[in-house]
Amino acid sequence: MKFATRLNNIETSAIRELFKLLGKPGIISFAGGFPDSAMFDVDGIREATNTALTVDPGAALQYGATEGYQPLREQLSSFMAAKGANDVAPEQLIVTTGSQQALDLLGKTMISPGDKVIVEGPTFLATIQCFRLYGAELISAPVDAHGVNTDTLEQLIAEHKPKLVYLIPTFGNPSGALLSLERRKRVLELAVKYQTLVVEDDPYGDLFFGEAPPPSMLALSAQVPGSRDWLAHCGSLSKVLSPGLRVGWMIAPPELLARATMCKQFSDAHTSTFAQATAAQYLKAGRMPATLAHVRQVYAERAQAMGSALRQHLGEAIDFVQPQGGLFFWARLTGAKGKIADGAEFAKRAIEQGVAFVPGVPFYAANPDRSTLRLSFATADVARIEEGVARLAKAL
C-alpha cells in the first residue's frame, strides 16, 4: 500500500519504545506526562454527568455545533475571566477534543508544506510531530529558566519569517520553565511588529505551587495594542480535571477561529457533547476552585520531595531549576566526577534499576542537548518519589 508522502516527515516516537517497558512489575515511573488518577474528582464528575443527562439529555447525546456546546463555551469564558482574561466572549473560543486537537487544527489551518514554525527547544513532543505532518520546517528557539530567550526569538523571527511561533510559557513541557512577565510582553510586541501568529499553549498554568505565575499572554494582550490579532491561546481540562474527557479549547482571532472551525467540521464534526455537557455542569457546580486547590497542594509536595531527593542523592551530577508549577523537572547531567552525562544511556540503566523517565533528546526539534532528561513528579507519591530517586542514584 502506498501512503501519503506527509508520513515521511515524521518518525515513530522513541518514547513509545520506552513506554512499552513501563509495564514491567515494580517500575517507578517518572516518565508519564499525565496527572495522577487518584486525584480525579470522580464524585463531582459523576454528579455532573447525571445532571447533564437529566437537564437536557437530548443535547448531551445529539450532534452539536462544531464550535462547541454553548453552555460549556459560556462556562469556559467565565473560567478564563477568573484567570485574568476577562474579555473572552463565548463566541471567541471553540471547544476542541483536548488541546492536542487545537494544535492539529492550527497545523491544518495555518501550515503549508515548507512553512517555517518556531518552537521552544525543548518543546512538547506531540507538537513537533503534529506540525511536521503538515509539512512544517521547525526552528528551535533556546529556553532558560525564564522561558524562551526573546532576543534570539526576535532574530529567528526576522530571519525565518515563520508561519507561527509556538510557546508553552507557563511551566513548559518538558522545560518546566516560567516565561517572565517582561518576556511575555516582549513576545506580544514581536507578534505585532512582525505580524506573526503566536500560539500560547497553556495546559499547566493552573498548577502553580506558591504564588500565581504572571498573567497569561492572553490576559496581557490587553496591554499590548494589536497583539490580540496575532495570538492564539489553547486551554485544557486534562491536567486539572480529567484527560479522559478530552475537553480543550482555543481562543483565536475571528478569521482564524472560523477556518479552524471549518477544519474541525471535517476532522471530527464536534467534540463529544456528552463530555462537553459533563464539563459544563462540573464548572457550573462550582467545584473547580476546590479541585485546583487540592491538585496544587499535592503536586507541590511531590515537587518539593523530588527536588530534595535529587539534591540529596544525585548531588552535583545533576543540574536543575526547582519548578514553581506544572508536572515536570527538566534536568541536565553534568558528568561531574565521571558520572554518565548522556540522558538516553542513563534512561537505559535506570530501567534496569526499576525507575523510568524520558531522556531529553526527543523534545528537541533540532540540536538536541543529549545531557537532558525529563522527570515527572505527578503520579508517584512522596515515598515512591524518594525510592525512585534513590534508584536513579544507583543507576548513575
Next chain:
Amino acid sequence: MKFATRLNNIETSAIRELFKLLGKPGIISFAGGFPDSAMFDVDGIREATNTALTVDPGAALQYGATEGYQPLREQLSSFMAAKGANDVAPEQLIVTTGSQQALDLLGKTMISPGDKVIVEGPTFLATIQCFRLYGAELISAPVDAHGVNTDTLEQLIAEHKPKLVYLIPTFGNPSGALLSLERRKRVLELAVKYQTLVVEDDPYGDLFFGEAPPPSMLALSAQVPGSRDWLAHCGSLSKVLSPGLRVGWMIAPPELLARATMCKQFSDAHTSTFAQATAAQYLKAGRMPATLAHVRQVYAERAQAMGSALRQHLGEAIDFVQPQGGLFFWARLTGAKGKIADGAEFAKRAIEQGVAFVPGVPFYAANPDRSTLRLSFATADVARIEEGVARLAKAL
C-alpha cells in the same frame, strides 16, 4: 493572516446557509442527517456511565491508548461478529472520534496532494470536503438504486488509478441506495485486481426496515481471497445509539491501521475514554439489540409515511425509490406538468412554506444532477411528515 494553501481546496458549505434558516419557528425539517433525540436510550446510557465510573474510574477519566479503550475494542469486536464479520479481533480495529475522524485519518494517512479518489455521485458531503482538504482530486462514480455501477467503477479505477475508492454501500447518504450482493463481491474483486484500497463507510447498515441487507463488504471479504488486504471499514454508534458520544471505529489492514493510529496520536491523542468506557458498558449490558429493534421500527414507520405522502401529494412530479433502511429519501424532480425541476429553487420555495430539505447539488463531487434532493424522515413524527410533505406540494 495568511492561511494554509489547502484551505483553497474547499468552499464553505452551501448547506450551512440553509441550516441557519432552520431556526425559524414552525419549520418542519427534513434537512438534518441526524437521528431523533427522542429515541436515545437515556436510562441505558446513564446506567452505563455510572457503571464505568464505579468499576474503573481511573481508566475512564485518564489518558488512554490511542488505539482505543481495550474493553470497548473487545465489545466492538463482538458487535461486528454479531453482524457477520466474525473474524475481527479487537486489535484489528481502532476507536475513532466518530466515523468522521476515520475519514480524516484515512485522508491524512493515504492522500497526497493531487491523488485521485473515487467517490459515489452523490456521496456524503463531509467526505468530499475532508478528502479535498488533503488535496484529493475527486472522481465521481454513478449510483443507481442498487448502489454504485460496478462496470463504470472498474473503468474509472483503470483510468484514474485512485488512491482509494470510498463507498457507503448500505443505505447511502444521501442516495439511500443498497449495493447488491453481486456488486459487493465485484467491488472486492476490483480492489484485489487493481490493488486499490476500498473504504466501506457503514453508519446506517443496522437501520434496516424489513429483511436484513446483504452482508457488509467486510463480512464478504472472507469469500474474496486477498480482498481484506485492500479493505477499510468504518463503523459508528452515532446513528444507532448517540452521536454525542462521538464513538466510531475503523477496521483496516495492519500497516494502514498502524499509520492511522500514529496520525490519530497527533490529531486528538485518543477518543474520550469517558465516552468509550460508557459505550463499552452499554454494549456489555446487552441493551443494543432492543435499542436497534426500537429505532428500526420507528424509522420504518416514518419512511413508510413519507413514501406514501410523497406519492399522494407530489405524484409524478417526483421520482424516488422507497428506501429499505437508513434515514433518507433521495428524490428527483421530474418537471412533469411544468412543475419545478431544480432542487435548489424548490428548497427556497419550500422554506417559504415552512418545510426544509437539502437540495442534491452539494452531494456531488462533480457533474451534479440539479433535479435531485434529499429528504430525511428521521426526526419528524408521522403527523409532521404528512404535514411537511403537504407543504412541499404547495411549494411545488
